[in-house]
Amino acid sequence: MKLKYLILLLLLLSFSAGNAQSVEDKAVYDRYCRAMESKKALPTGELMVETARFFLGTPYVAGTLEKEPEDLVVNLRELDCMTLVENTAALVRSLKEQHPSFDLYMSALKGMRYRKPDKATLDYTDRLHYTSDWIYENERRGYLKDVTKEIGGEPLMLDLFFMSMHPGSYKQLNGHPDRVAIMVAKEREISARPYYYIPQDEINAHAGKIRNGDIVCFVTTIRGLDISHVGIICREGEKLTFIHASTSKKQVIVNEEPLQEYVQSIKRNSGIMIVRPQF
Template structure:
């Protein structure tokens, strides 16, 4: 698949709920068309429960390609809109944002952009590379703070785990905007230290998933903790009960597309080389 030609759209009047203003947004005409087609189909679902809209949205994108690093663009940080292909995080972010837009009844493209930006960036503002919420634990913290979701891991048998987060600054060569950029490394080092100090890392261990899975609902967000030193999580998906078994929908790097995972959630974690457990997030429904 050839990459679509990117078009930079500037929404200078885009104002976020907290008053922050959006910067340049990288999008393509194809993304706008996909959004419009989605809204045409989903605007009729406005009155359905949020969890149902979310899982229907996830299914809408089944078969879409998995592509890594879709948010990494040259030069200045801009918010990237890409509904053509996903990594695991952008898949979940877009499913939540699109579902929120559907539920709100404001089907404008600006509302979608505003919603996605608020979720992806600290304080909802694009202010350089380090304003993006790179670490999932930071993404959870910020989105829980402004009321999007709540971490229910402790309610499902989870336990607090202490872990120092520093993977990105100890491996700057792996990141385009950290390699040879001392300022970004310095700023991210402060962020990593703040994440580590919070000690808010709630994990349901692998051995406890099966006996507690009944507490997980379709539409909950499942985040997979990793044993990799300095890293909090390595994957994310959306819980989905199918034929009385708990699975999840995700953008799979192994399948190279968005899929309903064939393995059950407990089996997936058991057979993973690095998974140490899961964090369960529940979207707050308005």
């Protein structure tokens, strides 16, 4: 009997913790909607910037999506670079609806994060892990547009293999050769697509074509990877910079350095991609 009651207590505590988390995130969402009430008519790019600014000071926390079994993780209290960008885009999409709601925001987030968001059970291999794949799928759905080529980008070759080559670094792949095989096939598919980038020394030359609210993706030279960091473009006076969840500052910040200087300071960066929201 004691074991039975212990199990029941643990289940209740687990439910309460999950429910508390959703209550906290719903409270952040409601606070966001109040803050944006007078700004809803702004163009999408400006809404992206204002939404990203709403999160300034939010703690940087990595790995918040790594839950098992796979499920939609909603966490507006702790962000990394990608979850800042995803949540900003999903919030703006929901805000532009006639009747914004927390459910619409969660639906938008799920639709941007997964290859097959309508599946009854989400799968780890359907999450859009590689940023280039995230761009492709969301462009295909009409949410984003990769404008890198049209603003002066040069061809970029990608050869993705990092996740399948290092399954021990991902608990959902470690010991799951079936999932690794799926990732190998997906990496080959992603790598076969055409890509463009703006080399790090040419960013200022194309700065006039980069808009507030664009998503900036930092192209890495690390073998097997595509993008190492992302942020949201903003201008501070005449300075072209970006808002991001900073690993060094451990929070969401407006970057102090201009964009080109920042990219040039990162040893394993070769340039950037620019993606424009379409909602």
